Amino acid sequence: MTTHTPSIPQLAEDLATPPLTLSQLGWLRFRRHKMALVGVVIIIFLFLFAFGGALIYSEQYANYTDTSLRLLPPSAEHPFGTDTIGRDILARTIYGGQISLFIGIVAVIIETLLGILVGALAGYYGGWVDSLLMRITEALLNIPTIFLLLVMAKFFGGQVPEIDIGGRVFSGSVIVIVVIIGATSWMYLARIVRAEFLSLKENEFVLAARATGTSNAQIIFLHILPNTFAPIIVSSTLSVANAILSEAYISFLGLGVQAPTATWGNMLDSSANYLDSAPWLWFFPGMLILLTVLSINFLGDGLRDALDPRSRTV
Amino acid sequence: MSDKPLVEVQDMKKHFPVSSGLIIQRNVGLVRAVDGVSFSIAKGETLGMVGESGCGKTTVGRTMLGLYPATSGSVTIDGDDILHLKGRDQLRVRRKAQIIFQDPYASLNPRWTVSAIISEPMRVHKLFATEKERTERARELMNLVGLNPRLLNRFPHEFSGGQRQRIGIARALASDPLFIVCDEPISALDVSIQAQVVDLLEELQDRLGLTYLFIAHDLSMVRHICDRVLVLYLGVMVELADRDELYENPLHPYTKALLSAVPIPDPRKDRARKRTILTGDVPSPLNPPGGCRFHTRCPIAMDVCKKEVPEWREAVPSHFVACHAVETGKTE
Amino acid sequence: MTKTLLKVSDLKTRFHTPEGVIHAVNGVSFEVKEGETVAVVGESGCGKSVSMMSMLKLIPTPPGDIYSGEVLYRGNDLLKKSEQEMEDVRGKEIAMIFQDPMTSLNPVLTVRRQLTESLREHLNFTAEQAEKRAVELLEQVGIPDAARRVQDYPHQFSGGMRQRVMIAMALSCAPSLLIADEPTTALDVTIQAQIVELVTRLRESLRMAVIWITHDLGVVAGMADRVIVMYAGFIVEQASVEDLYDSPSHPYTLSLIAALPRVDRRRDQRLKSIPGSPPNLLVEPKGCPFAPRCEFVMEKCRQENPMLAEIGSDHFAACWVDVKTGAPR
Numbered sequence: 001m002t003t004h005t006p007s008i009p010q011l012a013e014d015l016a017t018p019p020l021t022l023s024q025l026g027w028l029r030f031r032r033h034k035m036a037l038v039g040v041v042i043i044i045f046l047f048l049f050a051f052g053g054a055l056i057y058s059e060q061y062a063n064y065t066d067t068s069l070r071l072l073p074p075s076a077e078h079p080f081g082t083d084t085i086g087r088d089i090l091a092r093t094i095y096g097g098q099i100s101l102f103i104g105i106v107a108v109i110i111e112t113l114l115g116i117l118v119g120a121l122a123g124y125y126g127g128w129v130d131s132l133l134m135r136i137t138e139a140l141l142n143i144p145t146i147f148l149l150l151v152m153a154k155f156f157g158g159q160v161p162e163i164d165i166g167g168r169v170f171s172g173s174v175i176v177i178v179v180i181i182g183a184t185s186w187m188y189l190a191r192i193v194r195a196e197f198l199s200l201k202e203n204e205f206v207l208a209a210r211a212t213g214t215s216n217a218q219i220i221f222l223h224i225l226p227n228t229f230a231p232i233i234v235s236s237t238l239s240v241a242n243a244i245l246s247e248a249y250i251s252f253l254g255l256g257v258q259a260p261t262a263t264w265g266n267m268l269d270s271s272a273n274y275l276d277s278a279p280w281l282w283f284f285p286g287m288l289i290l291l292t293v294l295s296i297n298f299l300g301d302g303l304r305d306a307l308d309p310r311s312r313t314v
Numbered sequence: 315m316s317d318k319p320l321v322e323v324q325d326m327k328k329h330f331p332v333s334s335g336l337i338i339q340r341n342v343g344l345v346r347a348v349d350g351v352s353f354s355i356a357k358g359e360t361l362g363m364v365g366e367s368g369c370g371k372t373t374v375g376r377t378m379l380g381l382y383p384a385t386s387g388s389v390t391i392d393g394d395d396i397l398h399l400k401g402r403d404q405l406r407v408r409r410k411a412q413i414i415f416q417d418p419y420a421s422l423n424p425r426w427t428v429s430a431i432i433s434e435p436m437r438v439h440k441l442f443a444t445e446k447e448r449t450e451r452a453r454e455l456m457n458l459v460g461l462n463p464r465l466l467n468r469f470p471h472e473f474s475g476g477q478r479q480r481i482g483i484a485r486a487l488a489s490d491p492l493f494i495v496c497d498e499p500i501s502a503l504d505v506s507i508q509a510q511v512v513d514l515l516e517e518l519q520d521r522l523g524l525t526y527l528f529i530a531h532d533l534s535m536v537r538h539i540c541d542r543v544l545v546l547y548l549g550v551m552v553e554l555a556d557r558d559e560l561y562e563n564p565l566h567p568y569t570k571a572l573l574s575a576v577p578i579p580d581p582r583k584d585r586a587r588k589r590t591i592l593t594g595d596v597p598s599p600l601n602p603p604g605g606c607r608f609h610t611r612c613p614i615a616m617d618v619c620k621k622e623v624p625e626w627r628e629a630v631p632s633h634f635v636a637c638h639a640v641e642t643g644k645t646e
Numbered sequence: 647m648t649k650t651l652l653k654v655s656d657l658k659t660r661f662h663t664p665e666g667v668i669h670a671v672n673g674v675s676f677e678v679k680e681g682e683t684v685a686v687v688g689e690s691g692c693g694k695s696v697s698m699m700s701m702l703k704l705i706p707t708p709p710g711d712i713y714s715g716e717v718l719y720r721g722n723d724l725l726k727k728s729e730q731e732m733e734d735v736r737g738k739e740i741a742m743i744f745q746d747p748m749t750s751l752n753p754v755l756t757v758r759r760q761l762t763e764s765l766r767e768h769l770n771f772t773a774e775q776a777e778k779r780a781v782e783l784l785e786q787v788g789i790p791d792a793a794r795r796v797q798d799y800p801h802q803f804s805g806g807m808r809q810r811v812m813i814a815m816a817l818s819c820a821p822s823l824l825i826a827d828e829p830t831t832a833l834d835v836t837i838q839a840q841i842v843e844l845v846t847r848l849r850e851s852l853r854m855a856v857i858w859i860t861h862d863l864g865v866v867a868g869m870a871d872r873v874i875v876m877y878a879g880f881i882v883e884q885a886s887v888e889d890l891y892d893s894p895s896h897p898y899t900l901s902l903i904a905a906l907p908r909v910d911r912r913r914d915q916r917l918k919s920i921p922g923s924p925p926n927l928l929v930e931p932k933g934c935p936f937a938p939r940c941e942f943v944m945e946k947c948r949q950e951n952p953m954l955a956e957i958g959s960d961h962f963a964a965c966w967v968d969v970k971t972g973a974p975r
Contacts, residue, residue: 366836418899474924506920510920537909576864577868579891580891584864587868593840593844595804
């Protein structure tokens, strides 16, 4: 028993609510979104497919060429068929999936870091910092992204040598594409973060921290930033889908990740001449892109509701 | 009262520039939110600050703690000039002065546990060596404000408005301050909870010898809790006196009108009362009236009121007022 | 003998939410006579606003659910009326003003447009008549330079002036009952005094009844004829304004008055605060809802909820205890 001080008016009663953390509350709300749950299941399945599948098919097999086996329709031996130079499409979608998902996630990490940095600085400091950063952001927003992507991909593509990670060789173009996608898509996020910072910095809990003498860096990163997580997570989730799509666009136009490294996007590209004659060439990678993008969008919608900081109800 | 006041504010001004421009910001106007206020608060005293919304009372409270950069003037708290110190020295003063806010929902970080919220000032001021000692102190503070220390690991959203206000008070006490600005701490609370919080503030003052600046628009509560009362109008001081002197013998026509507008919870008395109902609203601080700022709404305004700013003077011992009518003796 | 204008009996409203059922109004019965001012006093969540919204069928259903009761307005049950019939009652017979006038004024339409619209719709005024009447109404509620200001948009008015515009709109069809839901809570005391004076004056000149919802026992004292005190969705006390302040007979009313500081008196002691917090409406109360915070509480209070009973002439309280003696009733 702790020592009570009797003359202080006591609020003796405990809280009526059970102890629920914000994440528990969020999960309760998220659970109500059936489509978001479906999305999560599909995403888990896609990851299992891309990373678990690698245990069944080796990378050598995915890159194994046998022109005598070219353009075979789906069969028991090649469930997704074979491509123009006789490679197994199932194995290639597995390894392509790894790269596509990697591009989606890493590009979004770059995008998110840039977006948070620019948005937080502009929103918190305001004044000329804000004006300058926001004019740059708007200028970049006014250049059509796909154009920017293509120009940068053409310019930087092939300048990065191949890289070797754990015995696996990747085309350097993967890194180029990731950086380019990340660097051309942070502007929307920066604007979201800035708007959140603008309103949150006027909140009294920020004033209280300043009154105590908390440093600006701590206020930005410990006080304000955690309160902007909800919109950031939602926006970043949706951006993963966009990054995967962007990679598909550039690859489809031949400027993306270079052979032999497969991605869902460059698999689509190589199917361009066989749309009628060999539909399995585009159907499987196309389907996988569609599934990924759809399920991520469902997940994003669910998160949007679950993480809404203004809603206090279950 | 002791000889030297704990808090001294001298000719403090806070003007907010209204700016526009794409990259280079130009000032296109000036909101004179606080236009020269000076007052002092003795140790252990509660000074009430009242006025209508837009009179600058919240801005005074925030500017004197350096939350808004002051346009001019000085604020001395326990011998240190809070507005002109930098770095470590400023941190030293910050420890002595804290603030409690109006909105119990906006004033606590929703992503932090109560424990983290209360121990933040201790972390910033490096008051204890270990996290364990800080938590122990947080438990003591919870007890002190009448909350169960077992709730330290809960999040603010689980508490009611009154409980959250207690958490805010505990945070303010965490750095062992001498002086607390109470910025409308009860106006967002239910009637039955207001009394709890006010009683708590008084109890803490008795126990810890705290000094308060109590900002409020509820004149009845100000009469209850404050020792002296300062009336603001459009960023300037109009009257300052001891509590009962001000309520029983108000000199400034604005104070009189303000007091007569407060309802009395007694039907016969309330109906029998003579009311001075002010016409119109508070003018914009962007372009305040010249002369006495109150002349546009004053029931007894004279010619001189439009032209000359009335002098702040001691009309009755320790009762200060800025009004031409009081100077000439025509107060009715 | 004045006629009864409104008779509410056993009104009950609940809300179905994902967290559970919120018992917002739990059997409210009261009357309003013609030309009378009734104040409904209580803290947030006591059901005062929800009762009024339920009477006018303004509760969104779902999640709201008015599951019992009768609201007789001049003898007709409003709860049985269709939405279309209610549209004629609202505004024309019973008007409502709110705490935040911006929520009920359309920000993109001029005040003239909003005032004349209801005049032309409900009273079939011509454009010219409506225009003239709109200016008259603004003058009536004390807006200076009404002929010019009628062309302004709501945001061009200050808080107090906006509330006046709201009142002008509410009065446009000469209603017999005005429901004012905390109309002065967001305003400064000086502006509050203006609005109270305005409503009191209009009530007399238009002979309209007023229901004034508030949490402030102070405002009520000077203007109301009768006061209803609500707690946790129940009426706990009802009396004429003099009786209520002279001899409050429910422990809740008693403590509310004791918790109020007085501007007209020197301070003698600490405020007497009510311990605990307002009840959680998710849990259906067993016994008296005020029992956990009550200083007179007995065992019976925790078991059985007292009914509102007449304890003096036209003075009702729902309590097992006589607060003057502390003895059971």
